[in-house]
Amino acid sequence: MSNATPTPRPGGRSARVLADVVAATLAEVTEKPYDRLTVDAVATRSGVHKATLYRRWGGMDGLIAQALTTSAEQPWPIPDTGSVDEDVRLLAHEVYATFTDPGLRTTPTALIAAALRSPQGSEALHAFFTARHRQASAVAARGVERGELPSGTDPVELVRAATAPLYHRLFLTGEPLDEPTAARAAAAALLAARAGLFPAQPQSDSASPQPL
Template sequence: MTSEGVEPGTVRPGGRTARVRESVLRAAGDALAEHGFDGLDLADVARRAEVGKTTVYRRWSTTTGLIADLLDDMAEQSTPRTDTGSLIGDLKANARLVVKTLSDPRQGALFKSVIAAATCDARTAESLHRFYAIRVQEWAACVTQALERGELPAGTDPGEVIRAVSAPLYYRLLAGGGPLDTAAADRAAEAAAAAARAGVYVM
């Protein structure tokens, strides 16, 4: 913490400072995708972003502080959820977005690096959990709407349904459990929808 009690990398800047933040976070994402968490170096990030090392060290101070800010920015920039008017349509849209992200060479490698870092660093884990909490909350609204339409049993937990959609897709990313494609996305959505209709996620 700083003397004012603010964690480095958590203040939202404006103007030129915002442009510097954007450049540094883009550079950090590139470095993570290329070299992983162990290879992330603040000096290298500064070089890639074409800003002074002191600027990066003063604002973020540590690689975990930089990753935390990167994850917050990723959550803010994420694509809004789709509203197709049906549960299965919405869940397929969610699954296909996950597949599009994880199968992207840069984004897939970036998520692998951040997830690996979260297994051994508490602050990175906290930031990653916050990122996914935001994304789950965004898409959980489609399950809430399905409940209102009577498509699902009362008491269904919307967050659990959304997590059930993405879980098998992340397994494929991290454990090599098959291709990440549209067919895999649709199967994950259909399985989650079927389980939800059967009352599996009633809490």
Template sequence: MTSRPGGRSARVREAVLEAVHAELTEHGYAGMTVENVAERAGVHKTTVYRRWGTVDVLIADALDHSRETGWPVPDTGTVEGDLIAIATEVADTFADPERRLVPIAIVAAALQSTRALDAKGRFYAARHAEAAQVVTRAVARGELPPQNDPVELVRLTCAPLYHRIFITGEPVDRATAALAALAALAAARAGLL
């Protein structure tokens, strides 16, 4: 059977994946069921079982779908501005009581599901590769030495924020984001990456 882009199959997938996010944030990985996802999505549970089968597959598909949806890579004209914009997006997401729910639920699910862990890895690898464009542009403009690893600079920019969010529970804000970006940039300018 061939599915048409934008057809019923696409609408069902969108509804189910939205329901996955809602169920994860409301009930967590342990409380999420295929039946609840189907009910929330307004589709019959056999449709969900036939296409996805398990909660782990639902979570992985939700992450893969998010990965497939691009995001606008910052282009402020400077590597400093771009890295601060990337870090600020992370800080703003986790400072917002609503927006933070899904990524926190996904990380928690990845601690309990190998399939979700693999999907989370693919998601962040894709996002880091997209964000690395800011470093590639900076090297082309002569702002950074060419030996820097673009993906590593993005990771180093975001790592202090994720450490606060997931390890110490400290709040993150725009000032913290800017500091993380500037520290990573200093390492890159020194050719340490």
């Protein structure tokens, strides 16, 4: 008999349970407003006992946060056309397309709306957008490397500026969102970057490691 520790199978039961719970949570969030969400309904949909859900996630707020955390971990195809202008335009268009397509918008819109009602969900939503902005910032970083943007441009700030007007319409003002608006947001962000309005922020002293 070998004394070697067996290598665990990728995923396994825990991964299946997580996938089932997240899928059930998303289904419930899509169908019901925040005030009508219940752990019992998620347990019924997922086939996972509600005691397990309470023990692991604490309640609906924890389940909403988990759905956002899992979404943030999913790969997101970042455009790489060789042109920062086209890449940023495509990023803004992706936001526009996702939240205006009747077949795509319902679940992400409902999940964000539910998260905004929950302190734990709001924290997870912040982390979600932080992760997405960091991933998408690769398009701006490549633009700096190619000399299309000023050296020292903060790539995350460029992504925020290109997408923030879209989220403002979607979740704050309720104004209509169309493709020209998305293209205009991308173009304005690029103009601002080229004007030097997004300098990289120096790390504060408080972020530096403290001596022991």
